[in-house]
Amino acid sequence: MEAPGETRGVLYVVACAAPAAADLQALVALAQEAGWQVHVVTTPMGARFVDAPKLERLTGDQIRSAYRMPGDPKGLPPADAVIVAPATFNTINKWANGIADTFAVGLLCEVMGFGVPILAVPLLKDALARHLAFGRSLDVLREMGVRVLFDPDAPSHARMPSWESIMRELHSAVGRRRSQGVGNCSLKRERT
Secondary structure, eight states, X not given: OOOTTOOOEEEEEEEOSSGGGGGHHHHHHHHHHTTEEEEEEEOTTGGGTSOHHHHHHHHTSOOBOSOOOTTSOOOOOOOSEEEEEEEOHHHHHHHHTTOOOSHXXXXXXXXXXXXXXXXXXXXXXXXXXXXXXXXXXXXXXXXXXXXXXXXXXXXXXXXXXXXXXXXXXXXHHHHHHHHTTOOOOOOSSOOO
C-alpha cells in the first residue's frame, strides 16, 4: 500500500456493456484504496450499465463516454495504467482493428501508442468467445502489449475474475514494466 497522500498515478477504468459494469464502483474503490487516481470511461452502451452518479461521487470526476466538444472543459489527465473491464466482444474487435468510432475505443487505441500498461478483461457469451474474430483480436492485442485476462475454457459464469484479482494483475503488470526500466509511463499530453 502507498503511503498516505501518495498515489500510484492515474488509472483509466474503461467499462463496456456487460453485467459486471453494474458493480464497477467496487473496482474503483479498490483502486483508490491502492493509491490510484481513477477516471472512468464507458462505451456508449456501457454508460447504461454503470451507476454514473455513484461513480462520479466516488471519483470526483465526470464519467466520459463521448468525445469532448470545442469549448468543453479540458480532457483526462495522462494515464499511468488502464483497466478495460468488462470488455465486450464488440470493443475487443474494434480496438484490435483500430476502429475508433467511440471515445472509449479511440482512447484505447491512442493510449497504446504511449506504452501505458493496459489490462483487458473480456466478458462475453460462449458463442461469441468461439468466434474466430475474437480469438484473432485477443492475439493482436497481446502482440501489441496488452495483458489479457481471459480463460476460454472457464464456464461463462466464471470467466470474469474478481475485482481483487484484476487489481493484483494490474499491479503485477505495472511493477514488471517499472522493473524493466520503463518507469512512469504517463502520457506526455492531456487526453481529449
